[in-house]
Amino acid sequence: MDRSETIAVIEKCLTEVLKHEVTGLREDLRLFDDLHLDSTSVLELLMVLEDAVGLEIDPENLDMDDFRTVGTLADFVERSLDGAN
Amino acid sequence: MRPTVLERVEAYLPARSVDVQQVAADMGLSRHQARLMHRVHGLDVLHDDPGLGLYDLVLEPARRVLAALPDPSVVRYLLYAHTIQEVTPAHVDAAADLGRLLGLPDAECFALTQQNCASGLAAVDAAGELLRADGDPQAKALVVTGEKPFSKLARLIANTTVMGEASAAALVGLAPRGFAVRGYAVRTDGRFCEGVRMTTQAAQDFGDSYAAGLAAVVHEALGQADLGLSDLVTIVPHNVNRSSWLRVAKELGIGPERIHLDGVARYGHCFCSDPFLNLVALREQQGLVEGGHYLFAAVGLGATYAAMVIEHLGG
Numbered sequence: 001m002d003r004s005e006t007i008a009v010i011e012k013c014l015t016e017v018l019k020h021e022v023t024g025l026r027e028d029l030r031l032f033d034d035l036h037l038d039s040t041s042v043l044e045l046l047m048v049l050e051d052a053v054g055l056e057i058d059p060e061n062l063d064m065d066d067f068r069t070v071g072t073l074a075d076f077v078e079r080s081l082d083g084a085n
Numbered sequence: 086m087r088p089t090v091l092e093r094v095e096a097y098l099p100a101r102s103v104d105v106q107q108v109a110a111d112m113g114l115s116r117h118q119a120r121l122m123h124r125v126h127g128l129d130v131l132h133d134d135p136g137l138g139l140y141d142l143v144l145e146p147a148r149r150v151l152a153a154l155p156d157p158s159v160v161r162y163l164l165y166a167h168t169i170q171e172v173t174p175a176h177v178d179a180a181a182d183l184g185r186l187l188g189l190p191d192a193e194c195f196a197l198t199q200q201n202c203a204s205g206l207a208a209v210d211a212a213g214e215l216l217r218a219d220g221d222p223q224a225k226a227l228v229v230t231g232e233k234p235f236s237k238l239a240r241l242i243a244n245t246t247v248m249g250e251a252s253a254a255a256l257v258g259l260a261p262r263g264f265a266v267r268g269y270a271v272r273t274d275g276r277f278c279e280g281v282r283m284t285t286q287a288a289q290d291f292g293d294s295y296a297a298g299l300a301a302v303v304h305e306a307l308g309q310a311d312l313g314l315s316d317l318v319t320i321v322p323h324n325v326n327r328s329s330w331l332r333v334a335k336e337l338g339i340g341p342e343r344i345h346l347d348g349v350a351r352y353g354h355c356f357c358s359d360p361f362l363n364l365v366a367l368r369e370q371q372g373l374v375e376g377g378h379y380l381f382a383a384v385g386l387g388a389t390y391a392a393m394v395i396e397h398l399g400g
Contacts, residue, residue, distance in 0.1 A: 016117075017117075038285065038288075038289050038292075039289065039292050039293075040243070040244030040245075040292075041244075043121055043125050043244070043328075044115075044117050044118055044121055044244070046125070047117040047118075047120050047121050047124065047125075048117050050124075051117070057124075057125075059124060059125045059127070059327070059328065060331065060341075062125075062328075
C-alpha cells in the first residue's frame with residue numbers, strides 16, 4: 001500500500017467514525033484539534049482500521065503520539081502493516 | 086484509635102453470563118464500538134440475570150455473612166452503598182427493607198450513594214466511624230452492595246465500560262481479625278459532577294486527569310499506612326476497564342501485573358461491588374497472604390477517587 005492509498009483508507013475510516021464525508025486530508029491535519037476526534041473516537045477509528053486493512057493493534061502498547069496528525073496515523077498504519085507481514 | 090476492620094467479606098454473581106459485545110450490540114452500539122469494549126477495554130463476560138430481583142441479588146452474600154455470626158443482633162448498622170441514587174421507586178426505602186429481610190429490626194439502616202461507584206469504600210469508612218462512636222466494642226456494621234443495570238443509562242458508560250451484576254457484603258467491626266484498614270484516601274473533583282451527562286469537553290478533561298487523580302489517592306492512602314507500592318501484595322481494583330488501568334499503572338510507575346485485573350474480563354464493572362468481589366475472587370483462586378497488604382481502588386463518576394489500604398490479619 002503506497003502513501004496515497006494509506007491516506008485514502010484513513011479518509012474512508014474517518015468517514016465511518018465521524019459519520020460525514022472526509023476527503024482531501026492533508027498530512028499535517030491534527031486528529032483532535034482539526035478533525036475533532038477525541039480519545040475514545042480515536043480508539044473506534046482503530047477498530048475500523050483493523051477491519052478495513054487487516055492491521056492488528058496492540059491495546060497494551062498504544063501511544064497517543066501516533067494519533068497526533070493524519071501523517072503520524074499513516075505512519076502508524078504502515079508500521080503496523082509492515083509488522084504484520 | 087482502633088482501626089476499622091473488614092471481619093468477613095462475601096460476594097455473589099448471578100449464574101447466567103452474557104458476552105459483553107452482545108450486550109453492547111443490544112444497546113445499539115455499532116459493531117466497532119462493541120468490539121472496542123473487548124479489544125481495547127478488555128471486557129469479555131458479564132453476569133446478568135433479568136429474572137433476579139434487586140433484593141435477592143443484594144441479600145445473597147449478606148445472608149452468608151450473617152449466617153457466620155453467632156448473634157446477628159450485634160449488627161447495629163446496615164449501610165447499603167449504591168451507585169445509582171434511586172435503585173427503587175421513591176416511596177420504597179431499600180436499606181430499611183434489606184434490614185427487615187435480613188432479620189435486623191433494630192439496626193440503623195441507610196443508603197450511601199453520593200460517591201457513585203466509590204461509595205462502597207466510603208461505606209466501610211463510615212461504618213468504622215459509627216462503630217468507634219457507638220461505645221459498644223462488640224457492635225458491628227454490615228455494608229452491602231449490588232444493583233441492577235436496569236436501563237441503557239445504567240448499563241453503559243459511553244466508550245468506557247458496560248455494567249454487570251454482582252453483589253457483596255462486608256461485616257465491619259473493630260475486632261482484630263480479617264482485614265484492618267490502614268489507610269483511606271478520597272478526593273472528589275467537582276468539575277465532573279455531571280457524571281454520565283458530562284459535556285464532551287468535561288469527559289475529555291476527566292479522561293485526561295483520571296490517571297493522575299487516582300494515582301494521587303493511591304499514594305495518599307499508602308502514605309497513611311507508611312507503605313510504598315512495593316509493599317503491596319496486589320492492587321484490588323474496580324473493574325471499569327483494562328485500558329484505564331494501564332494508564333494508571335504507567336502513572337504509578339508499576340507494571341499492570343501488580344494490579345489484579347482478572348475481574349475486568351470475568352465480571353465487567355459491577356457498580357460498588359468490584360473491590361469486594363475481586364478480593365473474594367483472589368481468596369478463592371489463589372489464597373490471600375496473611376500479614377500481606379492489599380489496596381482497594383475505586384472511582385465514582387462525579388468524580389470521586391478512592392483508595393483503601395487493608396492488611397490481612399488472618400482469623
